[in-house]
Amino acid sequence: MAAPAPALPRGSQAVFEGKMLNYKGNWKGSVVSSVLEPVLFLAAMGISLGTLVDQGGRLNQGVDYLVFLAPGLLAATAMQTATFESTYPIMGALKWHKTFEGILSTPVKVRDLVTGHLLFILFRLVTTLAVFLAVMGAFGALELPLGLLALPAAVLTGLAFAAPVAAFAAWVQNDAGFAALLRFGIVPMFLFSGTFFPVDQLPGVLQPVAYATPLWHGVSLTRGLALGDLDGSVALINVTCLVALVGLGVWLARRQFAQRLVI
Amino acid sequence: MIEPASLTQDAAVDNRDAFEVGPGVEELVWARGLRKTFGDFTAVDGIDISVRRGEAFGFLGPNGAGKSSTMRMIGAVSPATEGRLRILGRDPVTDGPAIRARLGVVPQTDNLDQELTVRENLLIYGRYFGIPRAQIRARAAELLDFVQLTERADDLVEPLSGGMKRRLTIARSLINEPEMLLLDEPTTGLDPQARHALWDRLFRLKQRGVTLVLTTHYMDEAEQLCDRLVVMDKGRIAAEGSPAELIGTYSTREVLELRFPAGENEAHAGGLADLADRIEVLPDRLLLYTDDGDAAATAVVERGLHPASVLVRRSSLEDVFLRLTGRSLVD
Numbered sequence: 105m106a107a108p109a110p111a112l113p114r115g116s117q118a119v120f121e122g123k124m125l126n127y128k129g130n131w132k133g134s135v136v137s138s139v140l141e142p143v144l145f146l147a148a149m150g151i152s153l154g155t156l157v158d159q160g161g162r163l164n165q166g167v168d169y170l171v172f173l174a175p176g177l178l179a180a181t182a183m184q185t186a187t188f189e190s191t192y193p194i195m196g197a198l199k200w201h202k203t204f205e206g207i208l209s210t211p212v213k214v215r216d217l218v219t220g221h222l223l224f225i226l227f228r229l230v231t232t233l234a235v236f237l238a239v240m241g242a243f244g245a246l247e248l249p250l251g252l253l254a255l256p257a258a259v260l261t262g263l264a265f266a267a268p269v270a271a272f273a274a275w276v277q278n279d280a281g282f283a284a285l286l287r288f289g290i291v292p293m294f295l296f297s298g299t300f301f302p303v304d305q306l307p308g309v310l311q312p313v314a315y316a317t318p319l320w321h322g323v324s325l326t327r328g329l330a331l332g333d334l335d336g337s338v339a340l341i342n343v344t345c346l347v348a349l350v351g352l353g354v355w356l357a358r359r360q361f362a363q364r365l366v367i
Numbered sequence: 368m369i370e371p372a373s374l375t376q377d378a379a380v381d382n383r384d385a386f387e388v389g390p391g392v393e394e395l396v397w398a399r400g401l402r403k404t405f406g407d408f409t410a411v412d413g414i415d416i417s418v419r420r421g422e423a424f425g426f427l428g429p430n431g432a433g434k435s436s437t438m439r440m441i442g443a444v445s446p447a448t449e450g451r452l453r454i455l456g457r458d459p460v461t462d463g464p465a466i467r468a469r470l471g472v473v474p475q476t477d478n479l480d481q482e483l484t485v486r487e488n489l490l491i492y493g494r495y496f497g498i499p500r501a502q503i504r505a506r507a508a509e510l511l512d513f514v515q516l517t518e519r520a521d522d523l524v525e526p527l528s529g530g531m532k533r534r535l536t537i538a539r540s541l542i543n544e545p546e547m548l549l550l551d552e553p554t555t556g557l558d559p560q561a562r563h564a565l566w567d568r569l570f571r572l573k574q575r576g577v578t579l580v581l582t583t584h585y586m587d588e589a590e591q592l593c594d595r596l597v598v599m600d601k602g603r604i605a606a607e608g609s610p611a612e613l614i615g616t617y618s619t620r621e622v623l624e625l626r627f628p629a630g631e632n633e634a635h636a637g638g639l640a641d642l643a644d645r646i647e648v649l650p651d652r653l654l655l656y657t658d659d660g661d662a663a664a665t666a667v668v669e670r671g672l673h674p675a676s677v678l679v680r681r682s683s684l685e686d687v688f689l690r691l692t693g694r695s696l697v698d
C-alpha cells in the first residue's frame with residue numbers, strides 16, 4: 105500500500121499498525137482463501153452454470169456468463185471481506201478483550217480508532233480484490249487495461265459496507281446481531297442484488313428494493329467498468345450513493361464508538 | 368459519638384475553596400466537587416482530591432465505592448458529570464490526549480492484546496504514544512527485565528498466568544515513561560508472593576520520582592504503599608490522611624477481639640461497654656477499642672466471662688473503615 109497521506113493523524117496510523125501486527129499472525133490463511141475462493145466460485149458458477157445460462161440465452165448483456173458474473177462476484181467479495189472485518193474484530197476489541205479501552209488510555213482518540221480500522225480494511229480490500237482480479241484475468245474475464253478500474257470500484261463498495269457495519273457492531277450488544285445482519289442483509293443482497301443475474305429479471309415489486317441496496321450500486325459500477333459498457337449517469341448515481349454510505353458510516357461509527365467507549 | 372463524615376469533608380473543603388481557585392504547580396491531580404453519574408445512579412458524589420508530585424496516593428474502599436469511576440476520570444478517558452478537574456495542571460475536557468500522553472494506566476481488568484506476544488504488546492502500545500520504533504524496542508527490553516518477563520518475551524499473552532499478565536500490564540503502562548501512574552487494584556487476584564514482588568516494583572518507581580495513584584480494598588496494601596489515602600464509601604470520601612494519621616484520628620491504639628459462642632456476642636456487648644472507648648459488634652466477634660488491650664482482656668476475665676478466643680492487636684485501617692462506615696471493608 106502507498107504511504108499514508110502526511111495529513112493523517114498519528115493515532116490512526118498506530119491503530120492501523122496494530123491491526124497489521126494482529127494480521128501478521130494469520131495472513132497466510134487469509135491469502136490462501138482469497139485466492140481459492142474466487143477460483144472455486146468462478147470455476148463452479150461461471151463455467152458449469154454459465155454453460156447452461158449461455159445456452160438458454162436469457163442474459164441480455166450479450167456476453168459469456170462467466171464474464172458477466174466475475175465483476176459481480178468481485179463486488180460481493182468486497183462486501184463480504186469488509187463485513188467480516190467490521191463485525192467480530194470490532195466486537196472483540198470493544199467488548200470481549202477490551203483492547204479498545206487500552207488504546208484509548210493513550211493519546212489515541214476515538215476517531216483515530218475508526219480511521220485506523222478503516223485503513224486496515226482498505227488494505228485488506230485492495231490486496232484481496234487484486235488477487236481476485238488476477239484470477240479473473242486468468243479466466244479471461246477481464247478487459248485490459250480498462251477492467252483494472254473495477255478494482256477501485258470494488259474497493260469503494262467494500263468501504264461502503266465497512267464503515268456502517270462497524271457502527272452496527274458497536275451498536276449491538278452481542279453477536280446475535282451479526283447473525284441477523286447476515287440473514288436479513290448480507291445473504292439476500294448477495295443473492296438478489298445483481299451479482300448472479302440482472303435485477304430487471306426479478307419480479308417487478310422487488311426490483312426497486314434491489315436497486316436500493318448498496319451492493320447493487322457496487323455491482324453496477326464494478327461491472328460497468330469491467331465490461332466497458334458503463335452508463336455515465338448510472339455510474340454517477342452509484343458512486344454518489346457509495347461515497348455517501350462511507351461518509352454516513354464513518355459518522356455513525358465515530359458516534360457509536362464514543363457512546364460505548366467514552367463513559 | 369461524633370459523626371465522622373461531618374468531621375472531615377464538608378467543613379474543611381469549604382474553607383479551602385474560599386481562597387483556592389485552581390491546582391498548585393505540584394498538584395498533579397486536583398479535583399473539586401467531582402461527580403460521576405450513570406443515568407440515575409451516582410457513582411462518585413462530589414469528591415475533592417489533591418495528589419502532589421512524587422507521592423503515593425491511595426483510594427481505599429469496598430466494592431462499588433466509586434474507585435474505578437474516579438480513576439477513569441483521572442485517566443482522562445471518562446468525562447466528569449460535574450465538578451472541576453485538573454490533571455497535570457490541564458483540563459481533561461480539552462487536553463485529553465496531551466494528558467494521557469504523560470500518564471501510565473493499569474486498569475482493574477487487564478486489556479492486553481491476547482493474540483500478540485508479550486513483546487509485541489509493548490511495541491504496539493508504544494506506537495500509540497507516537498514513540499519511534501527503535502526507542503520502544505530498547506525501552507521494552509528494559510521494562511521486560513524490570514517486571515521479570517524477559518524469558519517470556521516472545522510467548523503469546525493468552526496462556527500467561529494472571530500474575531504475569533498483571534506484570535506485563537504494568538510494564539506496558541511504563542512504556543511512555545509516565546510522570547504519574549494510575550493503578551486500579553494492581554494486586555487483586557495475585558498470590559502473596561506476587562503481591563510483594565509488585566509492591567517492590569512500585570516502591571522502586573516511586574523512588575525514581577513517579578507519582579503513584581492507586582486503588583485497593585486491601586488495607587495492608589494501603590498501609591504499605593500509600594503516603595496518603597482517602598477512605599471512599601458510596602461515592603464519597605469519608606476520611607483523608609496518612610495511614611498513621613487515620614488510625615490515630617479514628618481508632619484507638621489497640622483493639623481487643625473477643626469471640627463468644629455463636630449468637631452470644633451481641634448479649635455480652637452491653638456488660639463490657641465501660642471497658643473500652645467503643646465497642647463494635649460483628650456477627651462473629653466483639654471489637655473493644657482501647658489504648659490498653661491487655662488491661663481490658665484481664666478485666667473481661669475478672670468479670671467471669673470466658674470467650675472462646677481473646678486477641679489483642681494494633682489498630683489497622685480496617686478499624687478506621689469500620690468506624691467511618693459501620694461496615695467491614697472486605698465482606
Ligand SMILES: Nc1ncnc2c1ncn2[C@@H]1O[C@H](COP(=O)(O)OP(=O)(O)OP(=O)(O)O)[C@@H](O)[C@H]1O
Binds near residue numbers: 367410430437
Ligand atoms: N458504565 C457504568 N454504567 C453504570 N453503572 C456503572 C458503570 N460503571 C460503574 N458503575 C456503577 O458505579 C458504582 C461504582 O463503580 P466503580 O467501578 O467505580 O466501583 P469500585 O470502587 O471500583 O468497585 P470495585 O472495588 O468493585 O472495583 C457501582 O455501583 C457500579 O455498578
Ligand SMILES: [Mg+2]
Binds near residue numbers: 434435
Ligand atoms: Mg473498581
